[in-house]
Amino acid sequence: MMRAERLMQALYFAYGSNLLVTRMCGRVPSARPLGVASLRGYRITFDKRGRDGSGKANLRAEDGATVWGALYELDASHWKFLDACEPGYTRFTVQVELGRAAPSEAQTYRSRLLTAEPVPFASYKRLMLDGAHEHGLPDDWIRFLLALPEKPDL
Secondary structure, rough: OOOHHHOOEEEEEEEEHHHHHHHHHHOOOOOOOEEEEEEEEEEEEEEOOOOOOOEEEEEEEEEEEEEEEEEEEEEEHHHHHHHHHOOEEEEEEEEEEOOOOOOOOEEEEOOOOOOOOOEEEEEHHHHHHHHHHHOOOOHHHHHHHHOOOOOOOO
């Protein structure tokens, strides 16, 4: 029985506003944070065009780059809840590292709907920072997020 239950679980790598546990768990009832994870070979950008005209977190492949985030476990049947909250994004498979464990296969999101003004709203940046602090992401990553430009909320 335990093996069947395990097969029905999925891993999700959060790097944007879904870092914040209350936000993620509000969107996906079965979400359970597993810890800090890193995604090598990608960099974070804010060039995904949001419906509000702001830049949202996005991923771009880049050798030597690393994106820090959080790994969540969720019921595989609950992807529909998260997909509905992520319009304009496409889910894809990545290899993430969780501590000293072997790399794990997880799903995350990226977008090809780009904006010419890749700047997030202050409130979006705050969600990311709150989530980064909550998970204990590396200090260098938090300083990077703090230094990002932002625009005032509407």
